[in-house]
Amino acid sequence: MKRRSFVRKTVLGTFAAALGTDIVFGAKMLEGYTPLALQEPDPFKLFKKDKEMIVLNDKPWNIEAKAHLLDDKITPNSAMFVRNNGRLPEDIDPNTWTLTIDGESVTQKKTYTLKDLKTKFKQHTYQLTLECGGNGRKEFDPPAKGNQWSVGAVHCASWTGVRLKDILEDVGIKGDAVYIAYHSADTHLSGTPGKEPISRGCPMSKAMEEETLLALQMNGKDIPLAHGYPLRLVAGGWPASVSGKWVNRISIRNKVHDGPKMTGTAYRVPCKPVAPGEKVKDEDMCIIESMPVKSLITYPKTGAMIKEGKKLSIRGHAWAGDFEVVKMEYSIDFGASWKECSLEKPANRLAWQHFSAEVAFPKKGYYEVWARATDTNGMSQPMVVPGWNPKGYLNNACHRIAIKVS
Amino acid sequence: MDQNKEFQERIKKAEQTAHRAAYVTFFAALLLLLTIYYPQLGLGETKPEVIAEVVEDEDRIENGIHLRTGLKDGEGLMTVVNNCTNCHSAKLVTQNRMTAERWNTTIKWMQETQSLWELGEDQKIIVDYLVKNYPPQKKGRRLALTNIEWYELED
Structure with a gap:
């Protein structure tokens, strides 16, 4: 804060000194504005989060709750953890947003507008528990790599939208379908164009469950941006990374999806138990499905x-x-x-x-x-x-x- | 919808600000240069040191902490700042405690999948800095509860 005003004063001061007079609109010009590079955005205001939430990471945003903030039966936005892998999408226009269903195992590629999803399909509401696969990571010894979540990367909000299975039945799925894969509008941290930060999914059996939704609303309102506005896949009970945010495409694959964060050590654990710190080969890692009690x-x-x-x-x-x-x-x-x-x-x-x-x-x-x-x-x-x-x-x-x- | 619009407007505003700030900085720098090279123009009394202060300010270290990133001061600090805080926050670095071997594996993973560039001789400087300043801590099978903020519970 100090640095910011110092820079502002210096720049304006230079300007004023150079002109030999005060700049009439100078104060106004920079009031409330800060150069992006120096910005210290307030995530609590930005995302409407409780002041007691813990910011683990600000690029990308990773914010967790404390246990006592999660006291509500239905978690409000203010206490919901944020786990982002990339940069937030910008310039979202719900009027032009579309969802495309494609992939090796669709009988035809089909695209829906948000209006289609709202008006052509029955809407369902479920309260769904989403927990980050890495919730509690902080306690592992030797330390495990990644954001050091404590206990607060879990929430159970009320989600409203269309059953994914209703959409897939409308599209037509081939008998060889194995996995669904979401694709989203967020962008990679490195800025590499077209590079997906994360693209995960689940087997067809989970995708076809009644509670697996393409949600248009959270707690009766538009989904907050940090939680996937305007469209989020919600698959309760599985690592929250299965519940892709800002979804604009779902591919129906004839094999287990191999997108970013589906392979290597991401959201996978050793198929057989290992000693602390042991090296595990890629082929000995298994994808996490249902989360534990x-x-x-x-x-x-x-x-x-x-x-x-x-x-x-x-x-x-x-x-x-x-x-x-x-x-x-x-x-x-x-x-x-x-x-x-x-x-x-x-x-x-x-x-x-x-x-x-x-x-x-x-x-x-x-x-x-x-x-x-x-x-x-x-x-x-x-x-x-x-x-x-x-x-x-x-x-x-x-x-x-x-x-x-x- | 309102809050999302509002959010996007904020992003737009911030971008506009960045553009404005860039303009302001550019003109300020230009005027300063004019002041330095053509003092006869009498453009102002502002001393050139002011800009130098601004630049220094960016990497100011207080109480052993590099203020901009929160990283500990130490040998290799700026190499870490320049290579490890472009894509992600330094908070991701300081949260993690790893041995040299695991840092090297992590760097390789970032190069293979996350568009990290080749680090060359800097890699050793970076890993040495991390292992020295952020060493792994033993936690055992379960840590004791710490930093408890005690309070009277009212009914």
């Missing part, structure tokens, strides 16, 4: 101090990729004993579920409340960081908060 205590915020004899109300959300959470527990003694929380059914398939409990503490002191979810497959969250992998995906270790009783 996980939960988050969203109330109270960690660090709460309460009086002895008082019960503490806790609450939060739990989710399990393609599956459902069947049991939610908490522990105040580092896992020596667990007590059950009450747990709600999801609003719809692939939506997170809410849990709550009244926690009693036996005496004064320092406590940690740990939360553990178990899914329909009998899988539950580990208390330690799970299997190491080169890019630090799938950390579903129990979340915990610190409490002092005095």
Whole structure:
């Protein structure tokens, strides 16, 4: 800020001195304006995010929530994490935006306007959990490469749009279709023209699920730019990178899609467990599909101090990729004993579920409340960081908060 | 739709500003040059040092931190600034803790897939800087909770 005004004053000062008079419109000319190169944009204002959100990266934008910001049952934009791989698209015109369905496995290439999508297909609304594959990366040892997400790269907003399956049925898909691949309007960080920052997708079985949407709205409004305006693919329960933003083309492939961030170590984990730090060959890496069971205590915020004899109300959300959470527990003694929380059914398939409990503490002191979810497959969250992998995906270790009783 | 329009307008405004700023800077520089080379014109009292200050300001270091990028001051700093903050933010660099071997692998990956140029002799300077200033830290199987901000919980 200081530097900016210094530069401005210097430039104007030079100007004024040179002209031998003050510049009448000088102050106005630069008021509120800053040279782009020196700009320190305020992402909180730009993206309408809560001031407590954490900016991990500003080129590209990567912003995460803190657990207590995610307390709402339906996540508002203000608390939704942003994970961008490239530069935001510019000059989006919803009137001229089109979606093209093409690829080896379509019977015909077909293009739709946003109006077509809104008027020619039935609209559906689902609450869908999207978690970044790298949520929790920060905890891996040796450190895993990438943005060091803590716990806040997850959200569950309400998405409205067209079922992808309805569009694919309208287009006509060949029997050899294997994978769908999205293509988007964002641009590569390097500025290389035509280079895609990311183009991922999912197998046909996931694409044809009822809850897999091409969303035109989020929480009843136009999708915010950072979250994919004007059209986003939303595939709940899978790494959020499957849910492509700013989608303008979907290719139906006759093989597993091989676009940027589908190969190498991106969104892939060793097919067989490896020792921490071990090198893994490309051919031994498998694409992440359904995300693992996980939960988050969203109330109270960690660090709460309460009086002895008082019960503490806790609450939060739990989710399990393609599956459902069947049991939610908490522990105040580092896992020596667990007590059950009450747990709600999801609003719809692939939506997170809410849990709550009244926690009693036996005496004064320092406590940690740990939360553990178990899914329909009998899988539950580990208390330690799970299997190491080169890019630090799938950390579903129990979340915990610190409490002092005095 | 409104907020997206608003957002795009902001981007446009910023671009306009950049253009304006470029004009202003250009004319200011021109006038300064005139002042230096033709003092008889009496164009002003502004000293040429002012511009030098602006340039220095860009790479100012305070308390061992390169202000523009947030990188630690050290041998190889500017090589890192010039090669590693063009495409992505320095925040992506400082978030990551790797050994020399893994940094070299990462650089190779960036060259193969992300349009990073050949670094030549700079590569060793960059990797040495990173390993020295941002070494990996042991975390074990689970870290203790730290930096807890304690507060009274009201009912």
